[in-house]
Amino acid sequence: MKIYTRTGDEGETGLWGGLRVPKDAPRVQAYGTVDECNAAIGVARAAGVGAELDALLARVQSDLFVVGADLATPGEAANIPRIDQEAVQALERAIDDLEARLEPLRQFILPGGSLSAAYLHLARTICRRAERRVVALSHSEPVNPQVAVYLNRLSDLLFVAARFANANAGVPDVPWESPRMRGKTEER
Numbered sequence: 001m002k003i004y005t006r007t008g009d010e011g012e013t014g015l016w017g018g019l020r021v022p023k024d025a026p027r028v029q030a031y032g033t034v035d036e037c038n039a040a041i042g043v044a045r046a047a048g049v050g051a052e053l054d055a056l057l058a059r060v061q062s063d064l065f066v067v068g069a070d071l072a073t074p075g076e077a078a079n080i081p082r083i084d085q086e087a088v089q090a091l092e093r094a095i096d097d098l099e100a101r102l103e104p105l106r107q108f109i110l111p112g113g114s115l116s117a118a119y120l121h122l123a124r125t126i127c128r129r130a131e132r133r134v135v136a137l138s139h140s141e142p143v144n145p146q147v148a149v150y151l152n153r154l155s156d157l158l159f160v161a162a163r164f165a166n167a168n169a170g171v172p173d174v175p176w177e178s179p180r181m182r183g184k185t186e187e188r
């Protein structure tokens with residue numbers, strides 16, 4: 001099978017079921033951003049996140065293929081998997097598990113720290129963009145409502161995973177300080 005088909009040379013792509021749409025259509029923008037998030041998670045994994053987090057993120061990457069297929073398939077299709085509430089609940093359990101092993105968050109933190117944590121923060125921001133694209137798409141076309149819920153929860157997981165990666169690397173989260181408050185002590 002050849003990797004190139006030449007069918008997209010005129011700026012269109014095919015959705016599942018054969019419908020041709022412009023490559024900048026809202027649906028394509030949504031699943032393309034999900035794909036970008038998936039790639040960013042792959043980069044974070046390649047940077048080294050530890051075996052436990054790596055296994056969790058591998059499962060998330062598989063879920064994101066389901067999200068992409070869900071978005072690329074408008075309407076009903078017999079053999080297309082759809083993201084569901086069970087996948088959302090799995091993310092929530094993972095968040096709770098990781099968070100229980102971290103120091104409580106007491107203030108905003110800057111994205112960064114270890115290399116893997118920085119990549120996870122980047123993946124989180126891409127995930128948020130994917131969520132915004134899905135919400136925008138839902139204003140004009142039917143979308144599985146669990147897709148936006150999944151992406152919302154995934155961005156939370158990626159934040160906690162970044163903190164967990166920092167903790168595992170022995171790198172503290174960097175607290176954010178307001179430039180106006182820097183160097184001032186709190187008056188009581």
